[in-house]
Amino acid sequence: MPRKPVETYELDREVFQRLKQGKDTFDDWQGAASGIGDYVASWGVERFWAMSRSPILRGGETSKEKDENEGRRYFAxxxxxxxxxxxxxxxxRIRQxxxxxxxxxxxxxxEFNQQVLLTDLLMEISETIQFWTMRLKDARESKIEP
Structure with a gap:
């Protein structure tokens, strides 16, 4: 049975729920959030993966000794x-x-088609992150709860 395509609303919901968890550190990460798609387009998925794990130490903890703002910068x-x-x-078979x-x-x-699918999906996710980051920023400036 073929797998159903990703529904837009599922992607929106997944991204929005996760971004809301970082609303207390919004100023630290919102600027870097807009660069995900450009980075993937320029440098590829493998380098994106390395950057997205930058603040993570062995064992899964986030670096506290380094500049905390730099670690939070890559939240998105x-x-x-x-x-x-x-x-x-x-x-x-890809785990976060x-x-x-x-x-x-x-x-x-x-396979090549799977690599392309992964890249395209990551580009779509990056656009969704940009959209919800701007909505969070608008809500914050309007002083309303997202």
Whole structure:
């Protein structure tokens, strides 16, 4: 049985719910959120994966000793990685906690069409993140609860 395509509202809901978790540190990450799609288009999915894991230490903790703002800067990038894995993780055997090396090995083992699908989906996720980041910013400036 063919798998149904990703519904837009599911993607919106997944992204919005995760971004809302970072509303207290919004100023730290909102600027970097808009660069995800450009970064993927310029540098590729493998480098995106490495950047999205930048603030994560071995064992899954976030770096506290380094500049905390730098770690929080990539919050939206982590959201993109999490949503990507939620949508295609089971089918493509990609987990959000994979190290960069594990992801690179898995990505290279995918068929070309699967690599393209992953890249296209990540671009769509990045656009969705941009949309909801701007809505969160509008709500914040209007002092309304998102």
């Amino acid at each position: 990038w982590g959201v993109a990685r999490e949503v990507l894995c939620k949508i295609v993780g089971n089918d493509l 906690d994979m190290t960069t090396e594990e992801f690179q090995n898995r990505f290279r083992d995918l």
